[in-house]
Amino acid sequence: MEKKTERLIYLDNAATSFPKPEAVYRRIDEVLRVISGNPGRASHRMALEASRVIFSAREAIARLFNVRDASRIAFTKNATEGINIALKGLLKPGGHVVTSSFEHNSVVKTLGRLERNGVRVTKVRPDKDGLLDPKDIASAIDKDTKIVCISHASNVFGTVQPIEEIGRLCRNKSVIFMVDGAQTAGAMPIEMDAMNMDIFAATGHKALFGPQGTGFLYVREGIEPEPLVDGGTGELNITLEMPDRLESGTMNTPGVGGLGAGVEFILKEGIAKVKRYEEALIEALLDGLRKTEGVRIIGPADAKKRTALVAFNIAGKTPAEVGMRLDNDFSIMVRTGAHCAPEAHREAGTHPDGAVRVSPGYFTKEDEVEEFLRAIREIAK
Numbered sequence: 240m241e242k243k244t245e246r247l248i249y250l251d252n253a254a255t256s257f258p259k260p261e262a263v264y265r266r267i268d269e270v271l272r273v274i275s276g277n278p279g280r281a282s283h284r285m286a287l288e289a290s291r292v293i294f295s296a297r298e299a300i301a302r303l304f305n306v307r308d309a310s311r312i313a314f315t316k317n318a319t320e321g322i323n324i325a326l327k328g329l330l331k332p333g334g335h336v337v338t339s340s341f342e343h344n345s346v347v348k349t350l351g352r353l354e355r356n357g358v359r360v361t362k363v364r365p366d367k368d369g370l371l372d373p374k375d376i377a378s379a380i381d382k383d384t385k386i387v388c389i390s391h392a393s394n395v396f397g398t399v400q401p402i403e404e405i406g407r408l409c410r411n412k413s414v415i416f417m418v419d420g421a422q423t424a425g426a427m428p429i430e431m432d433a434m435n436m437d438i439f440a441a442t443g444h445k446a447l448f449g450p451q452g453t454g455f456l457y458v459r460e461g462i463e464p465e466p467l468v469d470g471g472t473g474e475l476n477i478t479l480e481m482p483d484r485l486e487s488g489t490m491n492t493p494g495v496g497g498l499g500a501g502v503e504f505i506l507k508e509g510i511a512k513v514k515r516y517e518e519a520l521i522e523a524l525l526d527g528l529r530k531t532e533g534v535r536i537i538g539p540a541d542a543k544k545r546t547a548l549v550a551f552n553i554a555g556k557t558p559a560e561v562g563m564r565l566d567n568d569f570s571i572m573v574r575t576g577a578h579c580a581p582e583a584h585r586e587a588g589t590h591p592d593g594a595v596r597v598s599p600g601y602f603t604k605e606d607e608v609e610e611f612l613r614a615i616r617e618i619a620k
């Protein structure tokens with residue numbers, strides 16, 4: 240990073256978003272420098288101000304995702320933590336969970352550990368574009384099924400799943416529907432109740448523009464996962480209400496403040512506008528990649544069916560080689576390899592090398608996409 244004047248093109252927003260809106264940097268700085276009290280731990284004004292930071296971030300998330308009762312949103316340190324809380328806090332030995340065969344390791348490894356402890360896991364396979372058929376999920380549900388857990392969009396295929404339909408069938412069968420929204424929160428309009436979701440785990444540092452170390456878990460009223468971590472404020476009762484129940488210990492107030500500022504930025508811009516802009520970039524990427532000889536794209540050909548990422552390979556080149564050339568020769572940042580999702584790459588036929596994944600964000604310029612496509616044509620020659 241010594242060449243500060245060099246123009247870097249950041250196309251790895253599916254890993255973590257960069258840059259963040261100015262307001263995010265400012266809020267984090269303000270919380271650390273000025274506010275700085277411990278939220279919920281004292282009644283002096285700095286502590287109360289810190290509580291207000293947490294409160295307003297929670298309210299902003301509730302507005303963006305149309306959640307009526309903001310107390311059903313607990314802050315976590317990332318999507319992985321939220322996924323662990325929900326799965327480990329609800330599944331007991333003898334219970335059954337239905338998931339897909341293309342999940343991120345956050346789900347795969349968590350369920351793997353639960354499986355060793357007597358939870359039964361059924362994995363439903365998608366079509367060649369990474370799309371699940373709700374009928375397959377319906378037939379995988381049996382009398383012991385407690386949860387259906389799938390990602391809203393895989394971080395390898397990018398395919399947006401038919402969430403509402405899957406949620407509806409789960410409701411009809413009285414099964415909890417849990418969604419891993421790491422790749423969609425902040426990237427497309429999402430409404431928890433209208434989309435029939437009971438649990439939604441999101442990460443703060445991707446499309447929601449928060450800093451790393453932030454995320455949240457939404458849990459519908461009536462579902463109370465056992466906490467992974469105990470402690471916190473108050474008396475000696477261990478049956479705390481949401482959100483305190485899942486937020487033991489001092490909060491990441493600067494991080495949550497930054498996340499709140501990111502969400503407020505999206506609310507101001509409008510999530511439909513964000514989606515439209517990123518979709519146009521994905522369309523340009525798909526078009527350019529399709530026209531490049533030797534490129535094989537993973538996932539659907541239609542940008543409307545995707546979240547803001549495209550994974551692909553170039554014939555005769557390893558993903559690592561392509562990523563290295565993009566970085567070294569063109570100053571373009573993408574993610575290569577297995578993307579913490581080896582099962583998804585198995586489904587895509589790209590295991591073990593993985594793929595190259597390009598993921599623009601709301602701050603990506605059209606000419607940066609063009610430059611990326613020029614670089615890919617050069618590398619593919």
Ligand SMILES: Cc1ncc(COP(=O)(O)O)c(C=O)c1O
Pocket residue numbers: 253254317318319320343345390392393394419421422442443579
């Ligand atoms: C689909 C999916 N689930 C879960 C995660 C985990 O997110 P985090 O590392 O922020 O916990 C990711 C991150 O890449 C993801 O893409």
